[in-house]
Amino acid sequence: MPELPEVEVSRLGIMPYVEGQTVTEITIRQPKLRWPIPETLQQLKGQVIRRVTRRAKYLLLETDVGTAIVHLGMSGSLRVLPTSFAPEKHDHVDVTLSNGRVIRYHDPRRFGAWLWQEGDLPHPVLGNLGPEPLTDAFNPDYLLAKAAGKKMAMKSFIMDNAVVVGVGNIYANESLFCAGIHPKRPAGSLSFVEATKLVDEIKTVLAAAITQGGTTLKDFTQVDGKAGYFAQELRVYGKSGAPCPACGVTLERMVIGQRATVFCPQCQPL
Known part of the structure; x- marks a missing residue:
């Protein structure tokens, strides 16, 4: 998608x-x-x-x-x-x-x-949409306020369009890995330091994907018919069983909210 x-x-x-x-x-x-x-x-x-x-x-x-x-x-x-x-x-x-x-x-x-x-x-x-992730409205203070008291998995939380729009499955996997946050962590357990890191990584990952033309999956091509090529730089999405690009530990896969989730058990401890 x-x-x-x-x-x-x-x-x-x-x-x-x-x-x-x-x-x-x-x-x-x-x-x-x-x-x-x-x-x-x-x-x-x-x-x-x-x-x-x-x-x-x-x-x-x-x-x-x-x-x-x-x-x-x-x-x-x-x-x-x-x-x-x-x-x-x-x-x-x-x-x-x-x-x-x-x-x-x-x-x-x-x-x-x-x-x-x-x-x-x-x-x-x-209606009822959260802020755009690449705007100043999406910031650590906002994210912490939305997360307060919530027990839902962190990955499901950042994929909720009422929290922030446009963080789909691919980029949720990538952002959580880059921020070192386990995808099953309760959203309410997020610290300010972690929220700052996560917001920064979501912005960085999305901006890089836009700059590089969007992610190539089987269905996506750009307006001119050329495929995007950010998929070449995905670190964890779709790579379960491969070594972690940061520490070498085998990447693991689980399903959260009916979506495939890949993470590093060492870089993203629960």
């Missing part, structure tokens, strides 16, 4: 071709995605896309009358192509632009979404 860095890379990729362009046509070939595509999405037609922004893992195409909200789901991707390119299988949505290009949404598993937010009214999918 594309995580925050992959979605941010997609945003950066389409932004130069999309901002300031007028939408001339909306073509929906498959209206049944994670949720049915609302008819109100047609309000995008005739509008100028003022900004392409991101909230959590949602891409936002902002216009004067409302905002198209796009989620890539498990296997979704966006391309900016000349309108002469014929659609292929699983190309479900086209947004045709006045510059002769089309934003094409491809999603084999159809777990993504296209939604419409009327005016400035907040859409329900954007």
Whole structure:
């Protein structure tokens, strides 16, 4: 599944071709995605896309009358192509632009979404979200306050979008390893020193992944069709049974919240 860095890379990729362009046509070939595509999405037609922004893992195409909200789901991707390119299988949505290009949404598993937010009214999918991890609002004091008294596993805690958005499974594994925190530790046991280290590592890991183009998994490619390559630098994710890159002890695997979790029993003591 594309995580925050992959979605941010997609945003950066389409932004130069999309901002300031007028939408001339909306073509929906498959209206049944994670949720049915609302008819109100047609309000995008005739509008100028003022900004392409991101909230959590949602891409936002902002216009004067409302905002198209796009989620890539498990296997979704966006391309900016000349309108002469014929659609292929699983190309479900086209947004045709006045510059002769089309934003094409491809999603084999159809777990993504296209939604419409009327005016400035907040859409329900954007409600109750925590701060963006790369902003100053996500800081040690904030994290400690949210963790106070909580017994849930640290990994589940930092993956909770009500705590902080966009720390998916890959980057939760990587950040906890870099911070030296066991993924099953109760969130409420976090010290200020540990919270400071964890916040710093989450920011560092996510920023590095964005800079390097997003993580290559089987489903993700960038807007230009090139795969991201941060996967080459993952330290623990997907590497159970391999030696720890820091101490050489064998990395172990467990399941937390139905997600694969890899950690070093020596560098991340419980």
